[in-house]
Amino acid sequence: MPEPEAALERPASQRAMFMAFTRLALQGFGGVLPVAQRELVERQRWLTRPQFLEMLSVAQVLPGPNIVNMALMIGDRFFGWRGALTAMTGILLAPLFVVLVLAVIAQQTQGMPGIAGALRGMGVVASGLILSTAWKLAGGLRRNPMGLPTCAALGGVTLLAIGVLRWPLVGVVLGLGAVGMALAFRKLP
Amino acid sequence: MHDLLLGSHPLPASEWLALFTHFLVLSLLAVGGAITTVPDMQRFVVHEQGWLSDAQFTGCVALAQAAPGPNVLFVAVIGFNVGGLAGVLATMVGTLLPSTTLAMAATHWAKGHQESRWLRSFTTGLAPLTIGLLVATSWILLGPTRTQWTSIALALGTLLFMLRTRWSPLWPIAVGALAGALGWV
Numbered sequence: 001m002p003e004p005e006a007a008l009e010r011p012a013s014q015r016a017m018f019m020a021f022t023r024l025a026l027q028g029f030g031g032v033l034p035v036a037q038r039e040l041v042e043r044q045r046w047l048t049r050p051q052f053l054e055m056l057s058v059a060q061v062l063p064g065p066n067i068v069n070m071a072l073m074i075g076d077r078f079f080g081w082r083g084a085l086t087a088m089t090g091i092l093l094a095p096l097f098v099v100l101v102l103a104v105i106a107q108q109t110q111g112m113p114g115i116a117g118a119l120r121g122m123g124v125v126a127s128g129l130i131l132s133t134a135w136k137l138a139g140g141l142r143r144n145p146m147g148l149p150t151c152a153a154l155g156g157v158t159l160l161a162i163g164v165l166r167w168p169l170v171g172v173v174l175g176l177g178a179v180g181m182a183l184a185f186r187k188l189p
Numbered sequence: 190m191h192d193l194l195l196g197s198h199p200l201p202a203s204e205w206l207a208l209f210t211h212f213l214v215l216s217l218l219a220v221g222g223a224i225t226t227v228p229d230m231q232r233f234v235v236h237e238q239g240w241l242s243d244a245q246f247t248g249c250v251a252l253a254q255a256a257p258g259p260n261v262l263f264v265a266v267i268g269f270n271v272g273g274l275a276g277v278l279a280t281m282v283g284t285l286l287p288s289t290t291l292a293m294a295a296t297h298w299a300k301g302h303q304e305s306r307w308l309r310s311f312t313t314g315l316a317p318l319t320i321g322l323l324v325a326t327s328w329i330l331l332g333p334t335r336t337q338w339t340s341i342a343l344a345l346g347t348l349l350f351m352l353r354t355r356w357s358p359l360w361p362i363a364v365g366a367l368a369g370a371l372g373w374v
Binding site for chain 1: 217291
């Protein structure tokens, strides 16, 4: 559903953009991306949905946190590099404060058995949450041009090297990454 | 105040620099998001340097998952527990500086070259690695509790909940906190 360009708004000022990013970051429990799409595309109307998805695909190619890369790109689009810094600070500053307050509380109360136990239980759930992200992404491998057996082999060797043998990430990403890229390059038109 | 700034066991300058440089390198390897570098952070912080215990490390990631905001903030909690606010500075700037610089430099280039064979080989070729790294992250976070069948059940229950419902992850996090506080996992 294409939305007409003319209907788009732009942030009134860098301050307004900062506040918008702070607001969406503070609403994002377990991932900010869905909230970002709602706020930036539907509420503020700063981007069309195709623009949002295009930026996301670029943000995913770049190393670093996707949502932070998105903020940088959106800030840069409206206000240049200063805007990029404003948007990034907006998305990080308030949540950073919140998480550090939680960290101080956890540190002060770590002697209490109930608190230590609660954090241990949350750690188990965090493990399950990350597994669910892996599961959802793994569905996309069926369309990967390298084919499912090759993908399974690359993923399996990565898991073994990093999760079980505990090899350093640098060598594994550069080594296996190069193999994966070479295999993909041959399969892609 | 001193504890807050430097942590309860202040890091010597050389160790602060080691923390900073390690996160600086990992920043550029975070091809599937910062969370895929968790196994290497744990290897460095827990096994190599001995700054945190296995359970403390998992606790850092768990705490950040329960808080609002970008997931990358777990690196701030790790930094805080290793070396107070000085540690936060090391891990946050280390994580963000290289990727931010690269993002600013590469955005304009990448926009026009999304269809290039090189860029598509990069995303296609690295996709299976990202999934392997996420599963490794999940396995390592389960490290402190892996031997209990109840914690395996809770982790798998969380997986099912996230795949079958559209509810917020805050629900399983609350269940996990309660189960942990009661000593079930």
